[in-house]
Amino acid sequence: MPSQQYERIKARLTGYGQPHLLHFWPELSDTERASLLADIERVAFEPLPKLVETHVRGHPSVHIGGRIEPVDTLPARADGKRAEQYEEARRRGTELICQGRVAVLTVAGGQGTRLGYRGPKGCFEISPVRHKPLFQLFAEAILAARRRYAARLPWYVMTSPGNDVQTQKFFEAHRFFDLPREDVIFFTQGVIPAFSHDGLILLESKHNLVLSPDGHGGTLLALRRSGALQDMKGRGTTVISYFQVDNPLAKPVDPLFLGLHDRARSEMSSKAVSKADDLERVGNFVRLDGKVQVIEYSDLPEELSHRRNDKGLRAFDAGSIAIHALDVAFVERLTADESSFALPWHRADKKVTCVDPHTGKRIEPDEPNAVKLETFIFDAIPLARNPIVCQALRREEFSPVKNATGVDSAETARRDMVLRAARWLEQAGVDVPRLPDGRPNAVIEISPLFALDAEMLAERKSEILPIRPGESTYIG
Ligand code: UTP
Numbered sequence: 466m467p468s469q470q471y472e473r474i475k476a477r478l479t480g481y482g483q484p485h486l487l488h489f490w491p492e493l494s495d496t497e498r499a500s501l502l503a504d505i506e507r508v509a510f511e512p513l514p515k516l517v518e519t520h521v522r523g524h525p526s527v528h529i530g531g532r533i534e535p536v537d538t539l540p541a542r543a544d545g546k547r548a549e550q551y552e553e554a555r556r557r558g559t560e561l562i563c564q565g566r567v568a569v570l571t572v573a574g575g576q577g578t579r580l581g582y583r584g585p586k587g588c589f590e591i592s593p594v595r596h597k598p599l600f601q602l603f604a605e606a607i608l609a610a611r612r613r614y615a616a617r618l619p620w621y622v623m624t625s626p627g628n629d630v631q632t633q634k635f636f637e638a639h640r641f642f643d644l645p646r647e648d649v650i651f652f653t654q655g656v657i658p659a660f661s662h663d664g665l666i667l668l669e670s671k672h673n674l675v676l677s678p679d680g681h682g683g684t685l686l687a688l689r690r691s692g693a694l695q696d697m698k699g700r701g702t703t704v705i706s707y708f709q710v711d712n713p714l715a716k717p718v719d720p721l722f723l724g725l726h727d728r729a730r731s732e733m734s735s736k737a738v739s740k741a742d743d744l745e746r747v748g749n750f751v752r753l754d755g756k757v758q759v760i761e762y763s764d765l766p767e768e769l770s771h772r773r774n775d776k777g778l779r780a781f782d783a784g785s786i787a788i789h790a791l792d793v794a795f796v797e798r799l800t801a802d803e804s805s806f807a808l809p810w811h812r813a814d815k816k817v818t819c820v821d822p823h824t825g826k827r828i829e830p831d832e833p834n835a836v837k838l839e840t841f842i843f844d845a846i847p848l849a850r851n852p853i854v855c856q857a858l859r860r861e862e863f864s865p866v867k868n869a870t871g872v873d874s875a876e877t878a879r880r881d882m883v884l885r886a887a888r889w890l891e892q893a894g895v896d897v898p899r900l901p902d903g904r905p906n907a908v909i910e911i912s913p914l915f916a917l918d919a920e921m922l923a924e925r926k927s928e929i930l931p932i933r934p935g936e937s938t939y940i941g
Contacts, residue, residue: 481514508674517664532754535781551725555724556724572709574653584628602913605912607717621688680811681787686806689797694793704793711865735759738857743771747762748841757847795850809844818830819835895926907937909937912939912940
């Protein structure tokens with residue numbers, strides 16, 4: 466690189482308080498230099514000094530000021546007086562799908578550090594009998610929905626720079642799981658550096674920065690910047706059905722939810738489940754000074770977590786499962802001015818392997834040594850018109866794969882997939898062998914291509930062979 470260009474970059478980094486990034490420049494090879502420059506290029510430096518001041522050197526107050534009240538939710542199933550409204554909503558949602566106005570969006574850009582799986586989380590094999598990867602389950606559900614509604618249902622998959630190539634290769638290797646490849650659209654989210662506690666960008670090696678995806682809140686700007694939003698508009702999409710890659714029970718499209726969203730003229734709707742316990746580690750839907758929003762479990766004052774309403778039920782019971790319907794026009798409006806749009810940053814203190822910026826020696830920390838920042842999609846809810854929150858049944862729709870073992874792990878997700886399959890079968894009138902303690906005495910998997918829900922399964926009851934005790938059964 467000409468020395469003038471080098472000096473310019475150096476002066477720029479010095480201006481932002483990050484000149485150490487070039488410390489090892491003299492000893493780098495040409496390829497390493499190019500790699501370092503590419504990383505530097507990825508960073509939006511302008512907002513960094515302020516961000517470092519407030520969120521890295523400073524600790525933003527997590528104290529939630531204002532009046533916190535429970536949020537109104539729509540029930541998962543229509544009670545008597547709502548039956549007609551729900552029927553109408555389901556019809557409307559079906560119509561939107563059939564008219565080609567719905568796109569599916571899966572966020573799959575995360576690093577999956579807690580799971581510890583090498584590779585994009587969507588490639589993780591989860592189904593209990595056939596060991597299908599998460600991506601395959603969703604692909605099959607989308608394929609089944611395309612057939613059911615005779616609609617295209619384009620699928621937008623958000624990746625991050627760290628897993629984009631691997632993710633796309635995975636789809637190629639599996640021939641897009643029989644989906645038309647032009648209807649699977651990948652787009653990549655932005656990254657943000659990790660910082661030392663005194664605000665220096667960390668180096669992963671002498672020629673790479675520690676860069677992390679900017680959180681699922683990054684979806685909004687990534688949709689705009691990648692051209693995916695434009696692509697949606699070109700296809701006539703008006704509403705996005707959003708969910709996370711690590712929830713194998715997620716339904717990629719739900720006519721009732723989409724219909725309720727549309728009827729309420731909501732710009733961003735959400736699904737919630739009843740919390741498993743007062744302190745469950747999920748985001749809580751609340752009204753903060755009258756506005757619907759999600760606050761993290763750690764930010765809900767403990768007294769409120771334990772509060773009961775006049776019916777003796779948990780007052781703050783609506784837990785977020787990160788399933789949303791978003792209007793394309795809403796994303797358009799929010800991101801119209803790319804440079805000024807920002808969701809709030811959230812700070813996490815983490816252990817990050819890096820190199821010493823002076824000696825280049827590798828640091829494997831025992832204690833958190835780094836600050837990572839990310840944005841959350843749910844912070845867009847208070848910016849939306851008429852946001853609604855719909856209850857969903859956890860056992861039907863939520864069992865995330867977050868950890869290697871224990872709670873919210875592959876083991877619990879597989880267990881919940883089997884329990885759901887057993888329930889659907891029994892609802893259809895098929896006998897499921899049970900153990901004395903009530904658990905199914907069989908490992909059962911229902912392919913999304915066979916049935917997307919209990920009703921579809923019931924329609925195909927005659928094709929289902931008896932479930933044998935103690936055996937693995939695949940219904941597909
Ligand atoms: P999590 O917040 O659980 O993070 O993501 P993660 O990266 O999967 O796992 P950990 O925290 O490192 O263990 C929830 C969902 O949001 C997506 C993830 O892929 C997952 O589907 N996500 C998260 C993104 O797409 N981008 C991000 O920057 C963060």
